[in-house]
Amino acid sequence: MGVPRPRIGILGDGQLGRMLTLAALPLGLDVRIVSSGSAASTCPFLGRRPPLDGDDPQQLDALARAVDVVTVESENVRLDWLEALAARVTVLPSPAAVGVAQDRVREKEALQAHGIATAQWRQVDDAPGLHGAVRDLGFPLVLKTRRFGYDGKGQRWLRAEADVAAVPESFLARGLIAEAAVPFTRELSLVCTRSGAGDVAFWPLVENVHRGGILVRTEAPARDVAPPVEAALRAAVARMLDGWSYVGTFALELFDTPTGVVANEMAPRVHNTGHWTQAGTATCQFANHVRAVAGLPIDACAEVAPTVMLNVIGGVPDARALLAIPGVSLHLYGKEPRPGRKLGHVNVLLDRAGAQGLASAGALVDTALRLAEEPGDPPT
Numbered sequence: 001m002g003v004p005r006p007r008i009g010i011l012g013d014g015q016l017g018r019m020l021t022l023a024a025l026p027l028g029l030d031v032r033i034v035s036s037g038s039a040a041s042t043c044p045f046l047g048r049r050p051p052l053d054g055d056d057p058q059q060l061d062a063l064a065r066a067v068d069v070v071t072v073e074s075e076n077v078r079l080d081w082l083e084a085l086a087a088r089v090t091v092l093p094s095p096a097a098v099g100v101a102q103d104r105v106r107e108k109e110a111l112q113a114h115g116i117a118t119a120q121w122r123q124v125d126d127a128p129g130l131h132g133a134v135r136d137l138g139f140p141l142v143l144k145t146r147r148f149g150y151d152g153k154g155q156r157w158l159r160a161e162a163d164v165a166a167v168p169e170s171f172l173a174r175g176l177i178a179e180a181a182v183p184f185t186r187e188l189s190l191v192c193t194r195s196g197a198g199d200v201a202f203w204p205l206v207e208n209v210h211r212g213g214i215l216v217r218t219e220a221p222a223r224d225v226a227p228p229v230e231a232a233l234r235a236a237v238a239r240m241l242d243g244w245s246y247v248g249t250f251a252l253e254l255f256d257t258p259t260g261v262v263a264n265e266m267a268p269r270v271h272n273t274g275h276w277t278q279a280g281t282a283t284c285q286f287a288n289h290v291r292a293v294a295g296l297p298i299d300a301c302a303e304v305a306p307t308v309m310l311n312v313i314g315g316v317p318d319a320r321a322l323l324a325i326p327g328v329s330l331h332l333y334g335k336e337p338r339p340g341r342k343l344g345h346v347n348v349l350l351d352r353a354g355a356q357g358l359a360s361a362g363a364l365v366d367t368a369l370r371l372a373e374e375p376g377d378p379p380t
């Protein structure tokens with residue numbers, strides 16, 4: 001019997017689309033990339049045919065004729081176009097799931113409906129709504145745009161009445177959510193892949209460190225996670241994904257607090273905090289995503305080698321020095337360096353590199369790191 005070989009279209013030509021393509025090629029799958037048309041997405045093209053232009057509806061029509069399955073590298077896609085594609089080809093994950101993840105209000109409702117704790121929140125559309133949220137939630141609170149926020153962009157912390165008065169009308173008009181501050185001790189995330197057959201492969205909870213709102217480091221697995229906490233979270237996420245008949249890789253960002261884990265936001269896609277799986281597990285998040293959307297079995301990924309992922313941001317570290325460290329691998333996306341821009345990542349296998357190797361790799365990556373005030377890249 002032959003293996004199913006659907007032609008796959010990927011909306012988005014950033015590093016996630018590129019790594020999905022890299023994962024699809026060994027399976028003999030034909031991949032068609034659709035560029036987002038934004039200047040941020042400039043990963044060199046990989047594949048046999050040039051990218052289609054995602055800003056051109058005619059090219060989307062060409063995509064529907066050229067592929068069997070469409071998937072996304074970002075939740076920030078035009079939902080109407082995704083829905084139009086879904087009428088003609090299989091779209092995975094479904095537009096419904098992507099639509100929830102596009103909107104922080106719907107996202108919180110979905111999480112809570114499945115028993116997953118979130119920050120206390122209020123929808124804020126105007127000045128009276130803002131005052132009501134301040135009254136209900138107290139200070140400090142964070143105002144976030146419901147849509148198209150990433151890496152801390154589109155956010156404003158309010159700590160006193162003066163901050164409330166200073167919120168511009170134009171910001172309110174964007175449609176916001178107010179969240180009470182979560183007193184977290186660390187940030188975690190859960191990444192998993194659900195197959196079309198309904199199997200869910202979970203990677204262990206990982207610990208994430210951000211600087212200037214951008215992910216700089218992931219430690220896998222996270223230390224000192226109580227097994228019942230992780231098991232309960234997995235069960236709740238599996239129920240939520242089952243409800244959407246979700247297919248593909250999925251990520252949930254979380255806060256760890258003295259009273260339990262609290263979900264922050266979800267991503268209906270492969271995720272930066274899952275890049276460590278390229279080194280630390282047999283089948284990485286990209287390979288499992290491609291298998292899932294292609295209708296192939298996924299790998300349970302039960303065995304994990306402790307790994308630290310370091311993001312390469314703004315400047316490229318000395319590759320020769322990095323690769324001389326045992327257990328270190330380097331993945332560059334081929335993008336032009338710019339402060340704040342994610343250019344690649346380094347995976348450090350702890351059993352091979354040891355504490356010394358990790359420290360050396362960290363120092364090399366840090367030396368090249370250039371963070372920025374300006375937005376860098378779309379979310380990953």
Ligand code: AMP
Nearest residue numbers: 119142150151152179180181182264265
């Ligand atoms: P986000 O864009 O929602 O991922 O938020 C960016 C960062 O802001 C998070 O990684 C946290 O460090 C912080 N943050 C966001 N929401 C909250 C909250 N409700 N309480 C405390 N910190 C938050």
